[in-house]
Amino acid sequence: xxxxxxxxxxxxxxxxxxxxxxxxxxxxxxxxxxxxxxxxxxxxxxxxxxxxxxxxxxxxxxxxxxxxxxxxxxxxxxxxxxxxxxxxxxxxxxxxxxxxxxxxxxxxxxxxxxxxxxxxxxxxxxxxxxxxxxxxxxxxxxxxxxxxxxxxxxxxxxxxxxxxxxxxxxxxxxxxxxxxxxxxxxxxxxxxxxxxxxxxxxxxxxxxxxxxxxxxxxxxxxxxxxxxxxxxxxxxxxxxxxxxxxxxxxxxxxxxxxxxxxxxxxxxxxxxxxxxxxxxxxxxxxxxxxxxxxxxxxxxxxxxxxxxxxxxxxxxxxxxxxxxxxxxxxxxxxxxxxxxxxxxxxxxxxxxxxxxxxxxxxxxxxxxxxxxxxxxxxxxxxxxxxxxxxxxxxxxx
Numbered sequence: 001x002x003x004x005x006x007x008x009x010x011x012x013x014x015x016x017x018x019x020x021x022x023x024x025x026x027x028x029x030x031x032x033x034x035x036x037x038x039x040x041x042x043x044x045x046x047x048x049x050x051x052x053x054x055x056x057x058x059x060x061x062x063x064x065x066x067x068x069x070x071x072x073x074x075x076x077x078x079x080x081x082x083x084x085x086x087x088x089x090x091x092x093x094x095x096x097x098x099x100x101x102x103x104x105x106x107x108x109x110x111x112x113x114x115x116x117x118x119x120x121x122x123x124x125x126x127x128x129x130x131x132x133x134x135x136x137x138x139x140x141x142x143x144x145x146x147x148x149x150x151x152x153x154x155x156x157x158x159x160x161x162x163x164x165x166x167x168x169x170x171x172x173x174x175x176x177x178x179x180x181x182x183x184x185x186x187x188x189x190x191x192x193x194x195x196x197x198x199x200x201x202x203x204x205x206x207x208x209x210x211x212x213x214x215x216x217x218x219x220x221x222x223x224x225x226x227x228x229x230x231x232x233x234x235x236x237x238x239x240x241x242x243x244x245x246x247x248x249x250x251x252x253x254x255x256x257x258x259x260x261x262x263x264x265x266x267x268x269x270x271x272x273x274x275x276x277x278x279x280x281x282x283x284x285x286x287x288x289x290x291x292x293x294x295x296x297x298x299x300x301x302x303x304x305x306x307x308x309x310x311x312x313x314x315x316x317x318x319x320x321x322x323x324x325x326x327x328x329x330x331x332x333x334x335x336x337x338x339x340x341x342x343x344x345x346x347x348x349x350x351x352x353x354x355x356x357x358x359x360x361x362x363x364x365x366x367x368x369x370x371x372x373x374x375x376x377x378x379x380x381x382x383x384x385x386x387x388x389x390x391x392x393x394x395x396x397x
Contacts, residue, residue, distance in 0.1 A: 023087040043085045046127040050078040064226040065133040104134045287326030299367045348383045
């Protein structure tokens with residue numbers, strides 16, 4: 001019984017000198033087969049969270065762990081006392097008298113021991129105080145209801161309990177209807193007399209007094225409602241934590257996708273650069289190029305990509321033609337250097353070279369110029385092909 005008295009709310013007639021109450025003990029707490037070791041360090045962490053506005057609202061002093069049943073004020077401050085977390089209430093006007101009249105003389109803390117995520121910073125906190133409830137009996141001890149992630153569970157009522165709750169709610173609505181009817185009747189009387197100039201004789205509005213005798217069923221219902229409210233709060237908190245974890249996984253997946261995309265782009269760039277260098281080596285085999293081997297490598301890459309034939313037959317044929325033309329240009333230059341005056345009739349290769357040179361002078365690349373000359377002069381291509389078959393054969397040998 002001494003343990004229960006420690007949780008008795010000290011009202012004006014039995015409050016301590018500074019008004020502080022006991023919130024939660026620094027000791028091992030047992031609840032529904034579960035054990036939690038609440039140390040002084042954890043108590044200091046709870047106070048630190050409170051003073052840092054975690055959570056970011058004034059912690060209510062509510063009824064049976066349900067704000068909608070009535071809020072009597074809020075927790076003004078928390079501190080660590082002698083092996084206790086202590087709380088300092090700031091009651092609303094008339095709240096203490098209302099609590100006394102209802103017979104609710106005990107407090108039950110609302111705590112999330114692990115897994116509370118901040119709304120603004122996304123940080124996960126431990127030992128977070130949420131509120132304190134006014135109840136008809138102390139909740140710490142064997143029947144204590146506290147909120148936590150994991151295996152801490154609240155009472156689950158059956159269908160009969162739910163039906164009883166609905167019945168109680170319905171009665172409350174009927175009583176509220178009676179109050180409203182009385183009020184509107186008196187209001188109608190007031191306005192009638194106001195119109196007739198008889199305001200001085202108006203009778204005061206008297207609300208019907210609702211007297212309820214405390215019953216065992218009412219106490220049981222209050223306990224069930226308290227436990228249901230706690231269960232809903234715990235489920236909502238668990239869902240919020242799961243949603244935060246899911247969003248974190250999505251963010252990581254997007255980050256990995258972006259890293260993979262950049263890696264693939266880098267690999268493709270390196271592959272194209274290596275291919276260009278390989279074609280530049282091939283371009284070195286062609287004499288008389290109008291541009292650098294590295295630049296002409298892009299022309300060769302385009303020609304190979306455009307050739308859809310099996311084994312790239314057309315590309316290889318054109319490459320051999322370019323090689324042969326380069327050799328002829330090299331030979332003609334050699335003869336020119338030793339005094340050849342060019343009086344002999346031009347060969348088919350020389351005529352092709354002249355036409356190609358004219359196209360190049362117009363701004364075409366040499367490979368494109370060769371293709372254009374043969375496309376414009378099919379007969380010349382046959383003559384050229386016949387003339388150079390032996391030359392190509394000798395180059396291959």
